[in-house]
Amino acid sequence: MTKTVYIKTVGCQMNVLDSEMVIADLKRHGYTVVDTPGEADLLLYNTCSIREQAEEKTYSALGKLKETKARHPEKTIGVMGCMAQKDQETIFRRAPFVDMVVGPGQLHAIPDMLTKVTSGEGRQMAVSLGRKDGKQTVVARSHETFDPLRDPTMRPTPFQAYLRIQIGCDKFCTYCVVPNTRGPEQGRSPEEIVSEARVLAEQGALEITLLGQTVNSYRHRGPDGETDMAGLLERLHDIDGLKRIKFVTNYPKDMTARLLETIRDLPKVSPYLHVPAQSGSDAVLKRMKRGYTIADYMEMFERIETILPEASVSSDFIVGFCGETDEDFQKSVKLIERCRFKNSFIFQYSVREGTKAAANLIDDVPREVKAARNNELLAVQDRISKEDNQKLIGGTVEVLVEGPSKKADKSDPEAPVVQMTGRTICDRIVVFDGNRRQAGQLMDIQIDDVSSHTLIGRVKTVEVVSLGMPG
Ligand code: SAM
Ligand code: SF4
Numbered sequence: 270m271t272k273t274v275y276i277k278t279v280g281c282q283m284n285v286l287d288s289e290m291v292i293a294d295l296k297r298h299g300y301t302v303v304d305t306p307g308e309a310d311l312l313l314y315n316t317c318s319i320r321e322q323a324e325e326k327t328y329s330a331l332g333k334l335k336e337t338k339a340r341h342p343e344k345t346i347g348v349m350g351c352m353a354q355k356d357q358e359t360i361f362r363r364a365p366f367v368d369m370v371v372g373p374g375q376l377h378a379i380p381d382m383l384t385k386v387t388s389g390e391g392r393q394m395a396v397s398l399g400r401k402d403g404k405q406t407v408v409a410r411s412h413e414t415f416d417p418l419r420d421p422t423m424r425p426t427p428f429q430a431y432l433r434i435q436i437g438c439d440k441f442c443t444y445c446v447v448p449n450t451r452g453p454e455q456g457r458s459p460e461e462i463v464s465e466a467r468v469l470a471e472q473g474a475l476e477i478t479l480l481g482q483t484v485n486s487y488r489h490r491g492p493d494g495e496t497d498m499a500g501l502l503e504r505l506h507d508i509d510g511l512k513r514i515k516f517v518t519n520y521p522k523d524m525t526a527r528l529l530e531t532i533r534d535l536p537k538v539s540p541y542l543h544v545p546a547q548s549g550s551d552a553v554l555k556r557m558k559r560g561y562t563i564a565d566y567m568e569m570f571e572r573i574e575t576i577l578p579e580a581s582v583s584s585d586f587i588v589g590f591c592g593e594t595d596e597d598f599q600k601s602v603k604l605i606e607r608c609r610f611k612n613s614f615i616f617q618y619s620v621r622e623g624t625k626a627a628a629n630l631i632d633d634v635p636r637e638v639k640a641a642r643n644n645e646l647l648a649v650q651d652r653i654s655k656e657d658n659q660k661l662i663g664g665t666v667e668v669l670v671e672g673p674s675k676k677a678d679k680s681d682p683e684a685p686v687v688q689m690t691g692r693t694i695c696d697r698i699v700v701f702d703g704n705r706r707q708a709g710q711l712m713d714i715q716i717d718d719v720s721s722h723t724l725i726g727r728v729k730t731v732e733v734v735s736l737g738m739p740g
Contacts, residue, residue: 274300275309279327280317282480282517283373283451284350286431288315291349291376293420298380302423306337311345311383316352318446320619324352331364338366345386347371347379351450354396355623361392372396374412374436374452397452405453412437412452416465421472426671428709430474434462434501435481440520442547443558443625444590444618447482454482456489459496463504470510475709476669477511483520485528498523499531506535512711513669513694515539518585521546521561524569529576540577541611541696544569545585549604550597553590556630563604570608581611581695586646589639590618591630598642605649609657611695612722613650617643651721658697658719665715665729666693672708674700699724 274295278288291313292302306312314330317323327348334346347369348360354372361367368386371379374397382393397411414436421427438447439454462479469477479501481487487498496504498516505514514537521544532538548554551562561569573580586601605613617639620632634642668691677687689703691712700723701714714726 272300272310273303273308274311274313275303275306276313276315277306277330278315279323280315280319280350282431282478283433284315284317286433286480287350287373287376287415288313289420289423289431290415291315291379292423294377294380296420298383306334309344311347313347313349316348316350318351318355318450318621320616321621322619324356327352328363331360331367334364335366345369345383347382349373349376349379351446354450355446357394357396361394368392370394370396372412373450374415376415377413400449400452409437409453409455412455414455414457416457416461419465419468419472421474426708427473428475428669429671430469430472430477431480432462432465432469432477433457433481434479434516435484435487438482440483440560441558441625443556443630444587444621446621446624449623451482454486456481456487456496458489458491459501459504460491462501463508466505466508466511470508473510473709475511475711476513476515477505479505479514479516481516482518483523484516485519485525486523497528499525499528502528502531502535502538506537511537513537513539515541515696517543519544521559521566521569524573526572526576529573532580533577539694539696540580541583541694542573542577542580543583543585545614546601546604546608547585547587548590548593548597549600549602550593553593553597556592556626557587557590558625563600566604567607579695581697582608583611583696584608584613586613586615587618588615588642588646589634591626591632591634593618593634593642598646601646602649605646605653609653610650611657611697612654613646615643615646615650654721655719658721658724661697661716661724662719663716665713666697666699666724666726668693668699668701668712668714670703670707670710670712673705676700693724697724698722699726701726701728703728 276288278284303309316327345368349371353370360370369382375395378395385393398408435456437452437454441448485498489496620627670691674688674690686702688700690700713729715729716724716726718725
């Protein structure tokens with residue numbers, strides 16, 4: 270008998286990939302995917318812990334399932350992802366009708382847990398060890414990579430795929446839960462990565478995005494010596510069928526000249542570099558324990574400008590971190606103005622239980638001040654993004670077409686012309702009028718107009734030279 274699963278995913282690309290993996294696994298165990306919780310035998314929530322707001326949204330979504338479970342006790346409800354690892358028993362306490370809690374390092378256990386739940390063994394929990402629960406190697410082993418056979422039908426587009434090259438994080442920025450929820454940093458073996466990339470290419474992936482919390486710090490020591498990020502990119506570049514290789518997220522201190530030169534010399538590797546600065550103030554960076562100063566960041570930035578002048582660089586910023594003064598904040602404004610990032614993701618600081626900042630620092634920036642700084646920084650970034658996008662008007666960019674835009678999704682599915690969307694190799698979003706069959710093609714688009722987040726263009730028509738042939 271076929272069983273049905275509904276999955277709701279929030280958070281980062283790692284979560285999107287984890288959901289794809291879990292679904293691929295469940296399909297092999299006889300499940301089919303449905304679009305609404307109402308139709309599902311199994312409801313899975315893949316959660317994020319990065320900020321309190323993300324967690325509260327999940328708890329509120331879970332709260333709404335109380336009645337569903339009362340009416341349909343045969344339905345199984347599972348919570349996976351970072352909040353599962355962080356909150357563990359708390360989830361059962363706050364939402365007693367949840368049947369399974371699974372941390373991101375234990376996803377392989379889901380089919381077994383389901384068997385136990387459905388055979389009446391009661392609720393199940395599978396989480397990894399905490400950072401201090403044992404020796405580093407033992408803790409690391411409990412955060413397993415879960416990378417079973419890939420299933421292209423689970424991806425939003427079959428020609429784009431994520432590929433995990435590194436799990437966990439050892440940087441311990443004082444505000445961040447990731448080193449706790451995802452465990453110690455571990456680079457997967459290059460052989461495993463290359464073989465997975467080959468499978469993806471055979472399945473039709475034209476673009477792969479390599480994932481890691483500090484992806485450019487990637488390292489793996491094997492019998493033939495050590496492979497770093499540059500070495501890995503060289504090996505991936507040889508794979509037939511792949512056209513683009515992207516990677517996120519980068520750590521400023523590990524953006525070496527060797528890596529930048531490798532990116533420059535490998536045409537398939539995208540010169541799009543997401544390198545979060547987090548703050549423009551040395552005092553704040555020190556309290557965040559980011560491990561660099563603004564002078565270090567600028568040295569890295571200038572290295573990018575010299576070696577890869579065509580690169581597009583983007584950043585993350587946290588506003589309102591403990592002790593951030595107006596003067597500190599203005600330094601973040603100045604950094605955006607100096608670096609002219611392609612875009613920045615801006616977050617208001619949220620205290621996270623279990624972090625150094627939660628234990629040792631005071632969350633002293635009022636909520637309204639955080640909100641005002643968020644708006645101000647966004648406005649500066651948006652202005653800069655728009656100004657820089659305007660320079661592209663009249664030019665042509667190569668776009669990997671992803672599919673109909675959100676606007677087109679609402680239009681008539683039979684309409685011959687719809688708004689399509691895609692991305693340039695530097696990760697700029699482009700929309701143009703086209704048709705649904707163009708999804709998965711690389712096309713030249715001439716840019717007519719821009720906003721701060723989007724380039725608007727039309728398919729570049731190639732002049733056809735008549736050869737004077739009949740008919
Ligand atoms: N590993 C990546 C890095 O170091 O840039 C990204 C990790 S995190 C998933 C993505 C972003 O969330 C971070 O870059 C940071 O800006 C933000 N973030 C992390 N912890 C936060 C917190 N406690 N409050 C607000 N934003 C936070
Ligand atoms: Fe969190 Fe810092 Fe690691 Fe990024 S580098 S995941 S912000 S601890």
